[in-house]
Amino acid sequence: MMAAKESRIAIPSPEEVALYGASAGAEPEGSPSESPAAASAEAPGAGARNESPGAAPPEAPPAEPTPPPEADPETLRTELKDWRDRCLRAQAEARNIARRLTEEKEAVVRYANAAFIKALLPVLDNFERTLDNLDERHQNDPVIHGVRLVYDLLKKTLADHRVEPIEALGKPFDPTQHEALMQVESKDQPPGTVVQELERGYKLHDRVLRAAKVVVAKEAGS
Structure with a gap:
């Protein structure tokens, strides 16, 4: 009697199991894959031009200007x-x-120096009063001689700056240059003539710095 053949079941090894699982999960080549561009369907009417129903019509060209009428x-x-x-x-x-x-x-x-020159006039007056009231004893005094030199230098300096005395004695009274302080009767001078000068006047160029203070003649018995 022939002994029955013993059947064996082959048990795969762990390496074969891992290899089989990897080959079973792989996607067969050539299977089509759906692209996102193909999946998204184009919206119906896309790209169609929308026209506004209330659009204004095109403006008319401006009218040509009318030429002005010819002047007379x-x-x-x-x-x-x-x-x-x-x-x-x-x-x-x-x-x-x-x-x-x-x-x-x-x-x-x-006339920039007019105010300064006018302030010097009283100094000039004092020089003149001092020299006019000297007696004979002091005429040759060296001090008086020095005073006279200073006086002459002051007069020359003022003259160089166009400062001139105003002529008054024996001249007709001029209200723009003379200031009448009093009137006296005179037989030698006609009425309205300056017969005495109390204070000398001066002018700078043609402008009066100080009017001359004078005494004017008047008619006798007036």
């Missing part, structure tokens, strides 16, 4: 003459303003 030649001549007169008056006014500004500037420079 006589009117044009009158307007031209008027504008010419205005220009001439404006030019004359500009010249007058420039001339006045020049004169004012020159006056400021010319």
Whole structure:
């Protein structure tokens, strides 16, 4: 009797189990994969142009300007003459303003020292009073000689700066240069004539610094 053949079951090893599991989970080649671009369906009507139902119609082209009417030649001549007169008056006014500004500037420079010179006039008066009241004994005094030299130097300095005395004695009374302090009857001088000078006046260039204080003659019995 023939012994029955013993059947054996092959048990796979752990390496074979791992290899089999890896090959079973792999995706077969060539299987189509769905792309996100293919999955997303294009919205119906996409890209269609939307037109606003209330859109304004295109503007009409601007109308051509109407040329001005031709002016009357006589009117044009009158307007031209008027504008010419205005220009001439404006030019004359500009010249007058420039001339006045020049004169004012020159006056400021010319009379810049007027206040200082006027303050020196009492000093000059005291020199004159001192020298006029000297008696004969002091005429040759060296001190008086020095005073006279200082007085002459002061007068020369003032003259160099265009300071001049105002002529008054024997001249007709001039209210712009003379100040009348009193009137006296005079037989030798006509009325209105300066017969005595009490204080000498001075002027700088043509401007009076100090008016001369004078006595004026009047008619006898008036």
